[in-house]
Amino acid sequence: MDLSFNEEDLAFRAEVQDFIAQKLPAELADKVRLNKGLSKADHDFWHAQLNEKGWLAPNWPKRFGGAEWGAVRRHIFEEECALAFAPRIVPFGLAMLGPVLQKFGSQEQQDYWLPRILNGDDWWCQGYSEPGAGSDLAALKTRAVRDGDHYVVNGQKTWTTLGQHANMIFCLVRTDVEAKKQEGISFLLIDMDSPGVEVRPITLIDGGVEVNEVWLTDVRVPVENLVGEENKGWTYAKYLLTHERTNIAGVGYSRAGLDNVKRIAGRAMSGGRPLIENPHFAARVAQVEIDLMAMSTTNLRIISKAAAGQAPGIESSLLKIKGTQIRQEITDLTRRAVGPQALPFVSEEVESNTPLPDAFDAGAVAASYFNNRKLSIFGGSNEIQREIYAKQMMRDAK
């Protein structure tokens, strides 16, 4: 047992801080901090900075151009990036597709697609959920029928995050309608510029467009874009989901969020005194701070069990549940901290320059609160996480 960071870790933290100080423009950090929407160019810019440094793919093995960091470095990197309000690394190519191609893709696929992910030549999005297949993902209906050296794909995907920026989508499609539902699924890479692909934006209650519907009508996909074997896609899909849960605890985001709550509550007044001195508010802040202290250690304990470059096991479900509860509690505290100034946010705010009151330099905190309802829904809802973990516990007891 040793809770201290060693010399190399401390040097690494300093290096990360220096890097961010040099490469992250203040305007971009402010956009992240104030919850303004980031453009594709913003994301591409930050990815390019990280890629140049070799830090864009923290979880990839070195032979594929990744950093292959262990748990402690990942923790330090994520924490420093979150505290500095750096844009998050867009996960679809890097954290999701990359590991699948590395494990199940052909040599040609690895050689072609992996460098393009790192270099930002492709923007990937995720074609998993469908209107009738959310938590019950294997119920998906999008059909792919072999026609010569192509698949012809028909169906509809939804909740496609940042699909509006994407030129490529990895899709789960049904290639065998007779088989059991998990056994007729394949994993296809689809060019979004193909005829028959249509992206329709979905506006959420935070006023922003983050997710989309993707309609696929007679889309022709070359067979070389099949990953692994036909009808084995469910195995790859599940493997991807374990990698999706990397950094699922979001400890860095919570720390940044909590610092922000304290900063706001030190300025906002309540009954002539700073809100942070109000015993009820202070008690809520203190409890979540304590939960986060524990979570930070729980997170390190669990991820340090996984080898460098590998995803943590089933315990990541526990991280998802508690980590998202903490993050959501903080978004609630933030909107309460600004009081009536939580009210003025509008859908167009992201695009227009409507001058809204923001006495606490807090940005669109109510929008952020609404947006972060997603945390307990996506990536396997928290109920699905409980189910995964509970089933394993019941099996273990037998």
Next chain:
Amino acid sequence: MNFELTEERQMLQDSLRRYLAGAEGDIWAGLAELGVIGALFSEEQGGFGGAGFDMAVVFEELGRADLTIPLIDNALLPGLLMVAGGQDVEGLIGGAQRLALAHGETAARYDLNWVETRAEGNRLTGEKTVVVGAEDADSLIVSARHSGVACDEQGIGLWLVAKDAPGLQIRGYDIAQGGRAAEVSLTDVEAKPLIAEAGSELAKAFAAATLAEMAQCLGAMDICVAMTQEYLTTRKQFGRPIGTFQALTHRLVDVVVAVEQARSMVILAAGHLEADAKTRDLHIAAAKNLFGRSGRLVSEECIQMHGGIGMTEEYALGRYAKRITMSDHRFGDTDHHLERFIDLGAA
């Protein structure tokens, strides 16, 4: 950064777990012989451990056992104060001597510095309440005020009082956590001085005792989870194991989350036990607050998932749940430590 136990601590854990599995009756001498008491003290104090992680290992194992062993009250807490007073603890480590600290008073609640018992020279007069392990102790360490008013940190001293000292009265009773405590009254009792200004030493010893209490509680929580996990797969209702009902299994996962958070807090508290007083107390306060909340969830939910059987005195689960709940009443409860955490953070 490393979350593995050292080889020595792993061995201590293994041998203690094996020993406790077959233990019954008075095992004090057995524990001493195994080196368990020595593990609580550093080499310079005459032991061979004494770090927060040594205490965590020992008390987590004690917490897993379905036994009441007052190792905190009869060894760790008074032992640390004896060391602070320059006394040797050889007898204590060897198991021949047992001590207890008579400190708490009715008006003090959880306030460490609230002492109204008076010292006139070396003669003590006052009332001490819920002194755990007092009857089994060979002598008592008693806190008393030689100057200042009730809540001052300054002016509190510690004295040693022989069990047969004239004017000392001990009225014992069973406590809900298991074991016994006593009301101790002192009327002009002659005592031997131990520490003249004990405020900071008391705080230090209480931090260690709080850590030990939490580790003990963690061990009991692990057992509750394991028993509930087992029960859900074996108990059948409506023709199937009740572990097929999500209304129950999802609650169990929330309990596991609470236990893992508690485990992290034992690690954090243990890792900061030797830090400066403010850092140490901030971590202890955070940890004990989380334990109060997690502990209540674990004990209430595990009883609920068991149904009526979880409430019977005969079935072990109820006893563990009771210990976890009562643990919140020792060394400051959930609310006390939340307030303390806020005060320390603002200071």
